[in-house]
Amino acid sequence: MTAMIEVRGVTKAFGGVIANNNITLDVPMGRVTGLIGPNGSGKTTLFNSIVGYHPIDAGSIKFEGLEISDLQVQQIARRGLLRTFQQTRIYSKMNCVENMLISVPHRRQTYRDMFAQYPPEVTERAEQLLDFVGLYSKRKLIAGSLSFGQQKLLEFAMALMNEPKVLLLDEPTAGINPTLINGLINRLRRAATELGVTLFVIEHNMPVIMDLADDIYCLANGRLLAHGTPDEIQNDERVINAYLGGHYMVED
Amino acid sequence: MTTPALIFKRDSLLLYGGLLVASLAAPFVFADYTFQFTVLWVMILFAVTWDLLGGQMGYNSLGNIFFFGAGMYICAIVQIGLYYDVAEYTAASGEVHVEFTTRQYYTGLILGTIAAAVLSALFAVVFGYIVFGLRGPYFAIGTLGVALSAGELTGAWQYIGGGGGISLPVFPGEPDDRALFFYFLCFSLAAVTFFVLRKIYTGRFGLAINAIRDDEAKAEGMGIQTVRYKTIAWSISAFFLGISGALFGNMIGFIEPLEVAFPTVTFGIFMVVMCLLGGKGTMWGPVVGATLFHAFKEVTWTYMLGWQWVALGALIIVLVVFFQQGVMGWVQEKWPERFGIVVDDAAAQAGPDLDDGTRRREAAQ
Numbered sequence: 001m002t003a004m005i006e007v008r009g010v011t012k013a014f015g016g017v018i019a020n021n022n023i024t025l026d027v028p029m030g031r032v033t034g035l036i037g038p039n040g041s042g043k044t045t046l047f048n049s050i051v052g053y054h055p056i057d058a059g060s061i062k063f064e065g066l067e068i069s070d071l072q073v074q075q076i077a078r079r080g081l082l083r084t085f086q087q088t089r090i091y092s093k094m095n096c097v098e099n100m101l102i103s104v105p106h107r108r109q110t111y112r113d114m115f116a117q118y119p120p121e122v123t124e125r126a127e128q129l130l131d132f133v134g135l136y137s138k139r140k141l142i143a144g145s146l147s148f149g150q151q152k153l154l155e156f157a158m159a160l161m162n163e164p165k166v167l168l169l170d171e172p173t174a175g176i177n178p179t180l181i182n183g184l185i186n187r188l189r190r191a192a193t194e195l196g197v198t199l200f201v202i203e204h205n206m207p208v209i210m211d212l213a214d215d216i217y218c219l220a221n222g223r224l225l226a227h228g229t230p231d232e233i234q235n236d237e238r239v240i241n242a243y244l245g246g247h248y249m250v251e252d
Numbered sequence: 253m254t255t256p257a258l259i260f261k262r263d264s265l266l267l268y269g270g271l272l273v274a275s276l277a278a279p280f281v282f283a284d285y286t287f288q289f290t291v292l293w294v295m296i297l298f299a300v301t302w303d304l305l306g307g308q309m310g311y312n313s314l315g316n317i318f319f320f321g322a323g324m325y326i327c328a329i330v331q332i333g334l335y336y337d338v339a340e341y342t343a344a345s346g347e348v349h350v351e352f353t354t355r356q357y358y359t360g361l362i363l364g365t366i367a368a369a370v371l372s373a374l375f376a377v378v379f380g381y382i383v384f385g386l387r388g389p390y391f392a393i394g395t396l397g398v399a400l401s402a403g404e405l406t407g408a409w410q411y412i413g414g415g416g417g418i419s420l421p422v423f424p425g426e427p428d429d430r431a432l433f434f435y436f437l438c439f440s441l442a443a444v445t446f447f448v449l450r451k452i453y454t455g456r457f458g459l460a461i462n463a464i465r466d467d468e469a470k471a472e473g474m475g476i477q478t479v480r481y482k483t484i485a486w487s488i489s490a491f492f493l494g495i496s497g498a499l500f501g502n503m504i505g506f507i508e509p510l511e512v513a514f515p516t517v518t519f520g521i522f523m524v525v526m527c528l529l530g531g532k533g534t535m536w537g538p539v540v541g542a543t544l545f546h547a548f549k550e551v552t553w554t555y556m557l558g559w560q561w562v563a564l565g566a567l568i569i570v571l572v573v574f575f576q577q578g579v580m581g582w583v584q585e586k587w588p589e590r591f592g593i594v595v596d597d598a599a600a601q602a603g604p605d606l607d608d609g610t611r612r613r614e615a616a617q
Binding site for chain 1 (some may be wrong): 314452453455456457459460462463465466467469471472473474475476477478480481484533592593594595596597
């Protein structure tokens with residue numbers, strides 16, 4: 001099984017706080033990999049390190065076998081490694097179709113492309129994907145006027161429009177109406193199987209991640225705590241203590 | 253589904269046709285106001301080129317006037333330098349009467365304008381490299397610094413006349429022909445600028461700079477080459493501003509750094525106010541804003557002399573506090589369906605969200 005992302009010994013500190021301490025993990029091609037852990041355990045920091053939002057202090061991150069830890073965000077994105085945000089980020093003053101159109105891949109862009117009009121098949125694809133996430137009827141609305149859950153769906157559709165090889169999703173179901181969660185999980189799984197997108201997902205909703213992921217990593221206090229199938233993770237003493245048990249509940 | 257599009261097309265034909273006729277007739281019907289109409293076209297150009305960055309891309313530049321002044325001086329230097337030594341010409345300013353033949357006048361004007369356009373765009377690339385690292389208010393102040401220092405530096409540069417300025421070659425013809433000549437040049441330039449911008453806003457370029465405005469970090473995260481888009485956007489703005497400076501300088505006939513070429517606190521601020529008044533980030537907002545503002549300015553400068561700056565300040569305060577969306581922004585809020593901001597009812601009725609999608613799209617078509 002080929003690893004799309006290989007993280008080796010990654011360490012990242014903010015001042016005295018060590019957010020990621022010697023993390024090593026693999027995201028295998030075509031699979032759904034989960035990342036769980038208590039609040040403040042360093043999940044989002046790891047995502048930020050992978051997509052190049054900040055330099056790492058030590059270690060190596062490879063995408064498709066090539067080192068990416070010294071590249072910039074745009075360069076990594078153009079290679080086909082994309083992320084969505086915990087606090088949803090869409091282009092709030094543009095309508096949904098425009099949000100989709102500008103999310104096309106920018107990999108082989110020439111100066112002429114910059115001024116080109118969109119061919120009908122691109123618009124068609126944008127509408128198909130909006131339909132895929134259930135926003136087709138709202139496609140002409142300004143994205144900022146959508147509800148939080150709808151914006152999240154739009155952001156997911158925008159990510160798919162970019163035809164990524166790997167998609168990092170930061171809490172895709174947070175803030176989504178419970179009745180829509182099943183539909184969204186279904187879409188995520190179809191993205192993985194039908195569109196061949198490798199997914200790496202941070203999620204706090206345990207039933208969702210256990211159902212969705214093939215493989216789960218658990219972080220706690222910046223360290224990798226456990227790795228295994230959903231069954232193994234659910235029955236792991238350390239995970240129960242760190243995440244489902246004492247410290248998480250007490251802090252809440 | 254085709255009917256609204258047809259009505260819209262007929263509407264815009266009437267609109268553009270009406271504007272064209274009015275623009276062509278204006279200097280003949282109101283001959284006394286030809287100069288004012290010419291300035292209005294320059295104002296419209298200021299507003300639409302400012303809006304390219306300020307409205308569409310979210311970068312509020314207070315230094316766009318720099319390209320206007322740069323274009324004006326570049327054109328002047330080319331016009332004079334083609335036939336005379338620039339240092340001698342500026343040193344002798346006013347003492348020696350210098351003649352340009354008709355042929356020399358037009359050759360100089362054409363070549364000077366081209367140089368003004370190209371070099372202004374290049375300046376934008378160079379300054380963009382420096383100031384596009386700045387965001388928000390820091391970008392505004394950084395660009396303001398560029399414009400202010402350009403005025404001061406030009407004033408200290410004796411080769412191009414320093415603070416004393418330069419007299420430009422005299423138009424070879426009657427004063428009335430001269431007024432019409434510059435009116436139609438400025439009208440054509442403003443119209444070309446408008447249509448070029450309208451064209452690029454509809455494609456990938458327009459969406460990319462809108463994306464930068466709405467969330468630049470997200471745009472970077474999606475792989476958009478933000479620095480390249482920003483630099484090109486400013487170059488386009490600078491290109492047209494450079495031409496406008498070249499034409500405006502020749503229309504005035506005498507240029508100097510602080511009042512004519514780099515008037516940061518007048519034209520430099522007017523650009524922003526016109527866009528705010530008309531509606532930032534809309535196609536017609538800057539045009540409407542420039543027209544209303546120019547009328548407001550002329551009325552206050554005529555009937556409230558002495559208080560005109562107070563009136564202008566009051567206008568700015570009212571705009572910023574009570575009317576941030578501007579005229580076109582207000583129209584769009586009031587009648588969103590006229591701008592196509594609607595829920596697709598046919599699609600919505602065919603099925604709820606996250607249901608099987610194909611039915612909805614078929615129903616809508």
